[in-house]
Amino acid sequence: MxxxxxxxxxxxxxxxxxxxxxxxxxxxxxxxxxxxxxxxxxxxxxxxxxxxxxxxxxxxxxxxxxxxxxxxxxxxxxxxxxxxxxxxxxxxxxxxxxxxxxxPLNGKLSGYWGEKDEYALAKNLELKLPCGTIKAKIINLVFYKNGNIRSITLWPQETVEAKTPLGTMPIRVGISFYEDGSVKSVEPAEPYTVETKIGPISAYDNDPEGIMGDINSLQFSNQGEVTALSTTQNAIILRNEAGGEVKYTPSKKESLCSENVVVTVPLQIEFTSETIRFNHSTSEEYNLSECSFEVIDYEKKTANPFYICN
Known part of the structure; x- marks a missing residue:
């Protein structure tokens, strides 16, 4: 050779x-x-x-x-x-x-070696992070070039308490940070009421996309303002100056496991300094100064997603 x-x-x-x-x-x-x-x-x-x-x-x-x-x-x-x-x-x-x-671990998941096997091998890490000291089993850590932490991804079984711009809350999936160490995004482990430009909203994504902690559903500016969130608990009634009214709510879909089970799909909301956008759609973007908003409870009559089918 x-x-x-x-x-x-x-x-x-x-x-x-x-x-x-x-x-x-x-x-x-x-x-x-x-x-x-x-x-x-x-x-x-x-x-x-x-x-x-x-x-x-x-x-x-x-x-x-x-x-x-x-x-x-x-x-x-x-x-x-x-x-x-x-x-x-x-x-x-x-x-x-x-x-x-x-x-920390780099195993091979297969029909004979699964997530539970890998999780059993994982060890708790204790890290002094900008959001406080956490102790948990971690899938990966990402760093900025200056050495500061960019994000952590937790094992799905893990929940930690973390300090955010809105107070300490239970977190799952992951946490990401700005380069100066301030919290950029988190994934709430349970519904958590946060203050937004249109009033208090219960932030929670019952089915967060992916398993990486770089981008999470509850996002903040580097000044600590909420810039994005998902909610399964609230609906938004929007009224414009002409008297028009639009209602945005979480939606529903059929479970992957059963045709007889319907699950909730979170309502996704994004904020800029002047606008609000729903479900990542440019056609559903409104000027905050031209509308009024009412946050109401959403009566959920559906299940949370689950993917272990019998």
């Missing part, structure tokens, strides 16, 4: 080499032990399969400038962060080798 020169040394045992047009390696699978020194510590990319939770070899990837981009690790390594050392099995860098993202 042809010896491959990389920024981190010469590699002789590897598989599945892919290259950029420049000839630099884009990705490959190591089949020998290689130590790579990075600004956050020495790592050993995965080169063999050693347990039932990691049955396949995953490639390490590089940027075209030769710097490491993404590396699954053979064994967990203690990675240096601004919040202390964190045991990590998968690490991602920016193109200048600055730490971007870490995963």
């Amino acid at each position: 042809e010896a491959l020169k990389t920024k981190y040394g010469v590699v002789t045992d590897y598989l599945n080499l892919e290259k950029y047009a420049s000839g630099n390696p884009a990705s490959l699978i190591f089949t020998e032990r290689i130590e790579i020194k990075t600004p956050v510590g020495t790592i050993i990319p995965q080169y063999s399969v050693d347990d039932h939770g990691r049955r396949i070899l995953r490639p390490i990837t590089f940027y075209d400038n030769g710097n490491i981009k993404k590396a699954p690790l053979q064994e967990a390594a203690d990675i240096e962060t601004s919040y202390g050392k964190i045991s990590t099995e998968l690490i991602i860098f920016y193109d200048d080798e600055v730490l971007k993202k870490i995963f």
Whole structure:
């Protein structure tokens, strides 16, 4: 096998080499032990399969400038962060080798190895964050280039208490931050009444999209004002100067598990300094100064979504 020169040394045992047009390696699978020194510590990319939770070899990837981009690790390594050392099995860098993202676990979910198995292996992390100290099992952490935390993603089974611009509230899924450390978005774990430009609204998304904590349904400006939220508890009556009236409510859909079960779809609301928008639709955007708004209770007669079908 042809010896491959990389920024981190010469590699002789590897598989599945892919290259950029420049000839630099884009990705490959190591089949020998290689130590790579990075600004956050020495790592050993995965080169063999050693347990039932990691049955396949995953490639390490590089940027075209030769710097490491993404590396699954053979064994967990203690990675240096601004919040202390964190045991990590998968690490991602920016193109200048600055730490971007870490995963404390990097198992393989399959018919024989599922989320419950992976969650059982996860360990609690205690982190002193801008929103307060939290202790929870975490799927991943994302960082800004300055080292400040950008977001955390919690395991679905986890709930934490976090300080937000509107007070301390129970949070699930994740939390994201602005670069200065102020809270950018959270996912309320239960309905939580927040003050908005049109009055108090119960913020809650019963079916948040995805499992990443970068973007959550309750969002704030860096001054702490609510800029977006989802609600299953309230409806909005909008009245314009001409006497017209429009009512926005959460909607309904058929459950994925049963044709006889109907579930609630949250009403989504966004604010700018001058407008309000419903359900991400530009055709449902109104000038705040030209309308009056009434927030009322929504009588929910539907179920929350669930995806474990009998």
